[in-house]
Amino acid sequence: MRRPIVAGNWKMHGTRSENARLIEEISSRYPADPVAQCIVCPPYVYLQEVGRLLRDSALLLGAQDVSADPQGAFTGEVSATMLKDIGCRYVIVGHSERRLLCRESDQLVARKFAAAHAKGLVPIFCVGEQLADRETGRTREVVARQVDAVLELSGAQALASAVIAYEPVWAIGTGRNATPEQAQEVHAFIRARIAAQDATIAEVTRILYGGSVKASNAAELFAMPDVDGGLIGGASLKADEFLAILAASGSR
Ligand code: PGA
Numbered sequence: 621m622r623r624p625i626v627a628g629n630w631k632m633h634g635t636r637s638e639n640a641r642l643i644e645e646i647s648s649r650y651p652a653d654p655v656a657q658c659i660v661c662p663p664y665v666y667l668q669e670v671g672r673l674l675r676d677s678a679l680l681l682g683a684q685d686v687s688a689d690p691q692g693a694f695t696g697e698v699s700a701t702m703l704k705d706i707g708c709r710y711v712i713v714g715h716s717e718r719r720l721l722c723r724e725s726d727q728l729v730a731r732k733f734a735a736a737h738a739k740g741l742v743p744i745f746c747v748g749e750q751l752a753d754r755e756t757g758r759t760r761e762v763v764a765r766q767v768d769a770v771l772e773l774s775g776a777q778a779l780a781s782a783v784i785a786y787e788p789v790w791a792i793g794t795g796r797n798a799t800p801e802q803a804q805e806v807h808a809f810i811r812a813r814i815a816a817q818d819a820t821i822a823e824v825t826r827i828l829y830g831g832s833v834k835a836s837n838a839a840e841l842f843a844m845p846d847v848d849g850g851l852i853g854g855a856s857l858k859a860d861e862f863l864a865i866l867a868a869s870g871s872r
């Protein structure tokens with residue numbers, strides 16, 4: 621049985637006072653025994669402070685990115701050791717915004733995954749096709765290439781302590797989510813790809829869906845057999861929406 625995860629990716633949003641208000645609103649109405657594990661991923665500069673705000677809650681802390689290198693002359697980068705040091709448990713790697721805007725390659729993402737994993741952080745490893753890929757029938761090819769880069773560098777065993785997020789790029793921030801059937805089809809494909817190397821690991825690996833998840837569509841997405849929760853962008857900044865999505869994680 622895979623416990624679902626609902627993770628909030630705050631992206632480059634928030635201020636100290638907005639963050640405090642959001643965490644207060646979420647934690648004051650947080651269910652006593654939620655089905656899903658809940659994670660919030662604020663920007664780097666707020667990680668420690670949000671970590672303190674979360675201290676007495678069941679919410680866990682994640683970062684949005686990590687360096688592929690352990691330490692050294694990498695101006696502006698933040699290492700896995702540093703994230704661990706300040707109480708992060710999770711880190712997003714390979715988000716499509718970084719793949720596209722910062723030109724992160726499959727190989728760099730795989731190195732970031734390995735760097736996080738080596739320090740005991742749980743990578744939330746994002747994959748997903750662009751609209752042109754989907755329209756030309758290349759979704760599986762793109763997702764396979766992204767997944768294989770991690771499998772080749774770290775091996776299937778590493779996925780036992782990682783989370784995958786399938787996020788079709790055309791669904792991110794657009795209000796146009798994948799249908800539950802489209803999501804299920806790719807999630808099952810990813811699971812089969814892992815199973816080809818290790819069936820036991822494939823069975824326990826959580827695969828989240830991300831891309832325009834909101835309170836109104838979360839339940840039908842999370843009801844699919846291979847969808848183990850969600851990575852939530854815009855809706856994670858609104859306590860009502862985020863809590864409703866968390867409640868929908870009991871739909872399966
Ligand atoms: P969205 O973003 O929910 O705003 O579409 C999801 C993500 O980028 O992780």
